[in-house]
Amino acid sequence: MQKIVFTTVETHTLGESTRIITSGFPDIPGITMMEKKEILEQRYDHLRRALMCEPRGHKDMVGALILPAEQTASAFGVVFMDAKRWVNMCGHASIGCAMYAVEAGLVPVCEPYTEVVMDTPSGTICASVRVENKKAQEVTLHNVPSFLFADEVKVRVDGNEYRVAISFGGTFFALFDAAQLSLQLDAKDIEFLIPFTRKLLAQLNKQYEIKHPSLAITRVVNAEYYVATGEKKQKNIVIAEEGQIDRSPCGTGTSAKLAYLHAKGNLSANEIFVNESFTGAKFYGRYEAEDVIGHYRGIQPMITGSAYITGKAVYVIDENDPLTYGFTI
Incomplete structure (x- = not known):
């Protein structure tokens, strides 16, 4: 064989x-x-x-x-x-x-x-x-144009109503304020969040028509749960619809959050946003320029981290x- x-x-x-x-x-x-x-x-x-x-x-x-x-x-x-x-x-x-x-x-x-x-x-x-001495020290990713698709989206899970934002950072994310669940986003919360995420994303994709203006991307496939930890800082857990857990703060998720903050008027060009994973790892995000994606106003996000x-x-x-x-x- x-x-x-x-x-x-x-x-x-x-x-x-x-x-x-x-x-x-x-x-x-x-x-x-x-x-x-x-x-x-x-x-x-x-x-x-x-x-x-x-x-x-x-x-x-x-x-x-x-x-x-x-x-x-x-x-x-x-x-x-x-x-x-x-x-x-x-x-x-x-x-x-x-x-x-x-x-x-x-x-x-x-x-x-x-x-x-x-x-x-x-x-x-x-x-x-x-690069220092021919060795990569850190990487700043200039990601694809990112934008807020929809805000204050209502969705029911297990009989309770929640509000999320749907934002694009390379894939579509449901941005979910974990205060709605009274969670601080520690590792112990993951066991609850995995089945919750499956239900949340299934409902969003069933209830709403998701469509990128120019790419064949038509589903919300990740949930980013967050709690604010300071001005322009947050802690997060990112979970995919099949239950995969991101150990990093998620580069595409950080891009989606930058687009959300920009759309809400809460982040100006070149201001630094710190996105911290539940593991303690941090991405540093910002944008230099705005962009137009179809009829959406968005940004060109930049994410810095090490590998x-x-x-x-x-x-x-x-x-x-x-x-x-x-x-x-």
């Missing part, structure tokens, strides 16, 4: 892992990264499961598949994945990919800053990597193995 060999670079961004897949996939047809993502969903989902799920991964695993660039100015393309699905955009994984590009020499390295341009399903992004290589691996997919394409529990 056939064996397939994959090589990966293992990284983490503020505690959230990314498995960067550097070889093993066949050539993927399609011009744009969104087209390639759709082909991957249709033809190669078994390989995603094999690399993200147990026994090689776990239910909260995140991956990034490096592909040839879509745009001539880009260093490479990337399509994101996790243990449940292919993903349009992932901020922490983009930061990890930018760090890896510098450390692996995928781009010409300049000090003090090296620019890394990547094509993603949500659009082309740029990361500015601060590190934790290992390199070779994975073998052996079709004689009855569990070779993974499982979740």
